[in-house]
Amino acid sequence: QAPGGQWTILQGFTASSSYVWNTNGLTTGTYLFDIWVRQSGSTAQYEAHISPNPTYTLFTGPACTGANLAFSATSPQPPGTQITLNASATGCPNPTYEFWIQAPGGSWNIVQGYGTSSQYVWNTNGAATGTYLFDVWVRQTASGAQYEAHLSPNPAFTIQTGPPCTSVTLNFNPASPQHPGTPIQLNAVATGCPDATYEFWVQAPGGQWTIVQGFSANATFNWSTTGLAPGTYLFDVWVREAGSTGQYEAHISPNPTYTLN
Numbered sequence: 001q002a003p004g005g006q007w008t009i010l011q012g013f014t015a016s017s018s019y020v021w022n023t024n025g026l027t028t029g030t031y032l033f034d035i036w037v038r039q040s041g042s043t044a045q046y047e048a049h050i051s052p053n054p055t056y057t058l059f060t061g062p063a064c065t066g067a068n069l070a071f072s073a074t075s076p077q078p079p080g081t082q083i084t085l086n087a088s089a090t091g092c093p094n095p096t097y098e099f100w101i102q103a104p105g106g107s108w109n110i111v112q113g114y115g116t117s118s119q120y121v122w123n124t125n126g127a128a129t130g131t132y133l134f135d136v137w138v139r140q141t142a143s144g145a146q147y148e149a150h151l152s153p154n155p156a157f158t159i160q161t162g163p164p165c166t167s168v169t170l171n172f173n174p175a176s177p178q179h180p181g182t183p184i185q186l187n188a189v190a191t192g193c194p195d196a197t198y199e200f201w202v203q204a205p206g207g208q209w210t211i212v213q214g215f216s217a218n219a220t221f222n223w224s225t226t227g228l229a230p231g232t233y234l235f236d237v238w239v240r241e242a243g244s245t246g247q248y249e250a251h252i253s254p255n256p257t258y259t260l261n
Contacts, residue, residue, distance in 0.1 A: 003029030023058055027144040030057045064138040064148040065091030069155055076158035079127050085120045087136045094141040104130030124159055129243025131158045160243035165250045166192030168239045177259035184223040188237045195242035205231030225260055232259045
């Protein structure tokens, strides 16, 4: 009986009391054995057998105790970049590797099944922008385990269309101060990123920070001050390159203010 398998006849009833077991290519683990015996000419299923069943363990080496992964390029990179993933294992003399990837918002998928190759070439041509998660399962050659070690926490790599934003500025039209009811246009400008996206925030006097316009390519926010309380309002603009899933790459500090009187 192979590990986790069914009982199988290896050699039917015969006068030979020997059997040569060829273990080439077999899964590692503990095998159970039994021998049924009966007198020649008997039609009984068996007259005696071995109980408890003797065992024999096949073992190619110690189990893997750890896994590591390195990328050939630093994150982030634009779509189309070819990135080599280099894995390594510890604790096992003959590791095998299985590579997994989770696309942004997607499920985990095997991109390279178990094999002795410790490299996987990730072709990002046509890949969606965003942050991808990776895992590598490792196990000793011939091990029947699902895995003996894997990566935790999972390393991440971001695909985006350009370099990250490094700073952002904001100006108001018309300038502060103004009376409540005056329409105010906020114009932001990001630097360092060719395809910036903007998120506008405001904090009313004595209030909490609130998003007034979520991330988009629109660098302008039209602030309606009708019905607003007089006082000094704080503003911030978060910016990140299109495709980035970071919370932000740059924002304004110290926060600019605008007074309604």
